Amino acid sequence: MxxxxxxxxxxxxxxxxxxxxxxxxxxxxxxxxxxxxxxxxxxLKSIREEARRKVQTSVDGARDLSTLGSGVVGKVPAPQFIAPTATTILSASGQKIIKEVRLENGFLAVEKEWLFIGEEADKAYFNGTNMEILEVKFLPALSQWLYKVKVTGDKDEVSYIRNSLPRNLQSQIGRNHIYLxxxxxxTNKSKPESAHKLEASSQKxxxxxxxxxxxxxxxxxxxxxxxxxxxxxxxxxxxxxxxxxxxxxxxxxxxxxxxxxxxxxxxxxxxxxxxxxxxxxxxxxxxxxxxxxxxxxxxxxxxxxxxxxxxxxxxxxxxxxxxxxxxxxxxxxxxxxxxxxxxxxxxxxxxxxxxxxxxxxxxxxxxxxxxxxxxxxxxxxxxxxxxxxxxxxxxxxxxxxxxxxxxxxxxxxxxxxxxxxxxxxxxxxxxxxxxxxxxxxxxxxxxxxxxxxxxxxxxxxxxxxxxxxxxxxxxxx
The missing domain is CATH 3.40.50.200 (Peptidase S8/S53 domain)
Known part of the structure; x- marks a missing residue:
């Protein structure tokens, strides 16, 4: 684009x-x-589960299960995700604002930045030598405190960061990921439709x-x-x-x-x-x-x-x-x-x-x-x-x-x-x-x-x- x-x-x-x-x-x-x-x-879970049961019933009653594999899903390759190359984002004055890093799973994150969501008193857990609090915000609509934390040492692995917190708080911290x-x-031009396709059923x-x-x-x-x-x-x-x-x-x-x-x-x-x-x-x-x-x-x-x-x-x-x-x-x-x-x-x-x-x-x-x-x-x-x-x-x-x-x-x-x-x-x-x-x-x-x-x-x-x-x-x- x-x-x-x-x-x-x-x-x-x-x-x-x-x-x-x-x-x-x-x-x-x-x-x-x-x-x-x-x-x-x-x-949503109950609506989806009801649909799943109906599909399963249809599958169990089919005489030839092989015919069910000929639909639009077909065979697909093993799951994968290819993220774009990490880059450094500069301000208009040339100051470094974001340094993206590509993680082992292919996704992007801000280098050495983590987020924690919890109570105000939880900030005491980030006073160690390996982490420092960059920003603290209270989210009134969510009734939660949000902490942006930076790793100051060499340890930037998920396991290390989470294990540094009490067990009951370990699920409340995650990387400052980047979403696309x-x-x-x-394009300004129309894309031609294939001539062999039938007109779709009209929905009003x-x-x-x-x-x-x-x-x-x-x-x-x-x-x-x-x-x-x-x-x-x-x-x-x-x-x-x-x-x-x-x-x-x-x-x-x-x-x-x-x-x-x-x-x-x-x-x-x-x-x-x-x-x-x-x-x-x-x-x-x-x-x-x-x-x-x-x-x-x-x-x-x-x-x-x-x-x-x-x-x-x-x-x-x-x-x-x-x-x-x-x-x-x-x-x-x-x-x-x-x-x-x-x-x-x-x-x-x-x-x-x-x-x-x-x-x-x-x-x-x-x-x-x-x-x-x-x-x-x-x-x-x-x-x-x-x-x-x-x-x-x-x-x-x-x-x-x-x-x-x-x-x-x-x-x-x-x-x-x-x-x-x-x-x-x-x-x-x-x-x-x-x-x-x-x-x-x-x-x-x-x-x-x-x-x-x-x-x-x-x-x-x-x-x-x-x-x-x-x-x-x-x-x-």
Whole structure:
């Protein structure tokens, strides 16, 4: 993808931080639904287990089991994951902000940085000679303290770091991993469909009539694109290296959290890293395409530019962004990102589920042989894959038991920061549709479990009968 890189200079940023253009009733606020709607845990496990039993019954009753292997899954190579080459991220002034390292499992992390989530008193355990606390933050929406710790000695192995803590705290520390956005290169040209393919069955679904309240974790979004003109977009920056402030000042380029559109943006050029608005603007436009007028979208901007075609976000930024979105009491959070399993991220996702917030995430673009990627593979998360207009699976989409639904995500028309529309492809481009559908059903059905069952009901079964590792429960309209 050819990305437009933005360096966070105040003057440059001022031109792009205005509110998505508002008209008519857009100033109306979409109130959080607590306590009117049941926000109990979504019971995703029970829904998946029921589907698994139905598939197993079908398999046990088949006369010729070999015919079941001829479906779309087929034989796949052994699981693998190939991460990009580690790089060093510099600020606009040349200061080193992030030094990425490639771990033995192929994933990326910030060199010698670890995160711990727990109580305030737990900081006493990091006073040893091998570790120092770099940053401490209280996450009010999650009721937890977050510590960023740096290893000062030579020992940087998982076993050593965890064994230095009491046994009851060893599951509360993990590397400051780096997560990547999930989309292919954009193009202005349409991709021709194969002539031999049959037209897919038409699915009809009326657009939601109720204004929705949705969160997203992504890159910065350019809010002035015409595709965003009917929604209210508020965003806050948690990009590594950028300062955060909660109150506007005369000399800042921030605006009040409820009134303006961008808060917590960089105040100086010294520690600002380059970032792109391509991915987030595209995802926001795909969310907006399924949202009625006056809907509210809250974006946590977390990605820095690794190069012209890749964006990365530290786990620290992700958690800060999720805490922000939880404080906005959104109904669902779209995460078009993927990366390694991490005990800190797992705890945060579980807490958000307890808080009644559904996470919907792209399953990843590493191919059918990839290891499971997260947060999509967590049991509390809805994992979304991508199909084209004919419901053919995207060839690089991850496959596995964590795939719940498929949605249109191949060569889709999406917004570009330039104000134009480009074609985008990837599981990142499919998850916004699922997020919008869930949020709509959540508001109309008045219950999380009922909303998920409604999604399952409208999904068009594809691939092997029942839920499978390629399409999940089926293709959403």
């Amino acid at each position: 050819k990305y437009t890189l933005f360096v966070g200079i105040v003057g440059l940023f001022a031109a792009s931080i205005s509110q998505a253009q508002l008209t008519g009733t857009l100033n109306q606020v979409v109130s959080p639904v607590r306590p009117i709607i049941d926000r109990a845990p979504s019971e 956005s999930q989309s292919e290169a954009a 679904f009326e657009s939601c009539l109720i204004p929705l309240r949705i969160g997203m974790v992504d890159t910065h979004v350019v809010p002035t694109h015409p595709m965003l003109s009917h929604i209210s977009l508020t965003q806050a920056s948690f990009i590594v290296g950028q300062s955060q402030k909660s109150e506007p000042s005369k000399d800042s380029n921030m605006s009040r959290e409820g009134d303006g559109k961008v808060i917590g943006q960089p105040m100086s050029q010294e520690n600002t890293v380059a970032f792109s608005s391509d991915h987030g603007t595209a995802v926001a436009s795909l969310l907006a395409a399924s949202l009625p007028e006056s809907s509210q979208v809250f974006n946590a901007s977390v990605f820095y530019s690794r190069n012209s075609v890749s964006q990365g976000a530290t786990l620290m930024s992700l958690i800060e962004g999720l805490n922000y979105l939880a404080s906005q009491q959104v109904d669902a959070i779209n995460m078009s990102i993927a990366g390694p399993d991490n005990p800190i991220l797992a705890r945060v996702i579980k807490q958000l589920d307890r808080n009644g917030i559904q996470i919907i995430a792209a399953v990843g673009n590493e191919g059918p042989a990839s290891l499971p990627l997260y947060p999509a593979a967590y049991p509390e998360t809805l994992g979304i894959t991508a199909v084209d207009k004919l419901h053919e699976i995207y060839r690089w989409a991850n496959q596995g038991d964590y795939v719940d639904f498929a949605a249109y995500g191949v060569s889709v028309d999406a917004a570009h920061p330039s104000g134009k529309t480009v074609r985008q492809t990837g599981t990142s481009m499919a998850s916004p549709r699922a997020t919008s559908l869930y949020a709509c059903f959540f508001r109309t059905e008045q219950q999380r479990h009922a909303a998920l069952l409604k999604m399952k009901k409208i999904a068009l079964d594809a691939g092997n009968p029942g839920r499978d590792k390629v399409f999940g429960f089926g293709v959403l309209p």
